[in-house]
């Protein structure tokens with residue numbers, strides 16, 4: 001059976017162009033970029049070219065980009081750096097809907113003596129800007145607010161947030177793992193301090209990421225050892241993956257406009273077909289600005305995991321809540337923060353598309369769903385319209 005992969009916010013396929021660019025570095029070009037001989041040092045040049053490509057995607061200067069081992073590492077590094085550079089400040093601000101890479105790291109820091117403010121969102125997933133402004137204090141070291149949400153695709157107003165934080169003496173970090181490559185990101189137009197990227201969310205391999213660090217910003221490394229990355233991240237460079245990330249960013253920049261129109265077309269079609277053909281559904285985040293590739297939809301009164309299993313039987317891959325929380329019974333913290341009713345959270349499914357999806361695939365998914373939903377609702381002891389206890 002053919003796989004219809006609609007789970008691209010969990011991970012993406014490596015683009016063929018990316019794989020091709022990486023291959024020489026997995027074979028003959030195995031040198032260490034830190035070596036002084038020619039065999040190694042040519043890799044330094046290639047790594048720097050990749051850095052320039054990553055920088056170009058976000059409108060940064062190459063020297064403002066630090067390669068890391070993942071999006072998670074970029075997020076952790078940004079927060080740690082802000083705390084290390086302001087040893088007197090111990091307060092962190094984030095939102096209730098962040099990825100666990102930020103949320104769980106901040107709760108770890110809170111157990112070690114930091115204080116944290118978790119900003120609320122409204123029913124559409126939009127940030128409360130007044131709460132943000134109110135919560136910044138003299139003790140605030142950093143504000144970490146994601147660019148776009150991985151579960152709902154809701155985009156936060158980066159420029160507005162950066163403007164509100166200007167001159168407040170706090171480091172502004174954003175987790176742009178879901179935004180980079182999907183919407184236009186420009187750190188020159190939006191004056192933020194640090195920004196995280198992950199390779200495997202934009203058609204590069206897993207296990208490579210990048211952190212933008214604004215020129216002039218005080219920085220402290222998280223991984224300490226050798227002098228790689230100008231002393232900003234120790235460890236011998238993952239050259240092949242870095243080359244892959246560079247090529248993926250280059251492709252993303254080239255295709256951004258075209259892909260976003262294409263993705264939005266497919267997504268809107270899937271969304272409207274589901275709404276048209278399945279009763280009692282709600283699109284989570286529909287009232288907010290969203291990524292073009294994501295739709296999070298609640299099928300009330302049924303279990304999302306049961307929907308996923310039935311979709312899986314048809315070869316369709318989607319996700320209930322965030323991949324990191326599925327497998328546990330905890331309802332999505334993102335949807336809870338949006339005050340989505342419990343019976344709707346339980347039946348929520350995320351479809352996230354990529355440029356490799358086709359109209360035919362979307363049609364297959366849209367055709368499969370109504371039958372699945374009806375079957376599960378007929379089986380449900382709660383039935384349609386009955387209250388769950």
Ligand SMILES: *Cc1c(COP(=O)(O)O)cnc(C)c1O
Pocket residue numbers: 009010069070071072073075099101146148149150175177178198199200201207208209
């Ligand atoms: C996937 C993801 C991460 C983590 O990136 P990894 O490279 O998998 O560590 C962080 N933030 C968001 C929003 C993500 O979607």
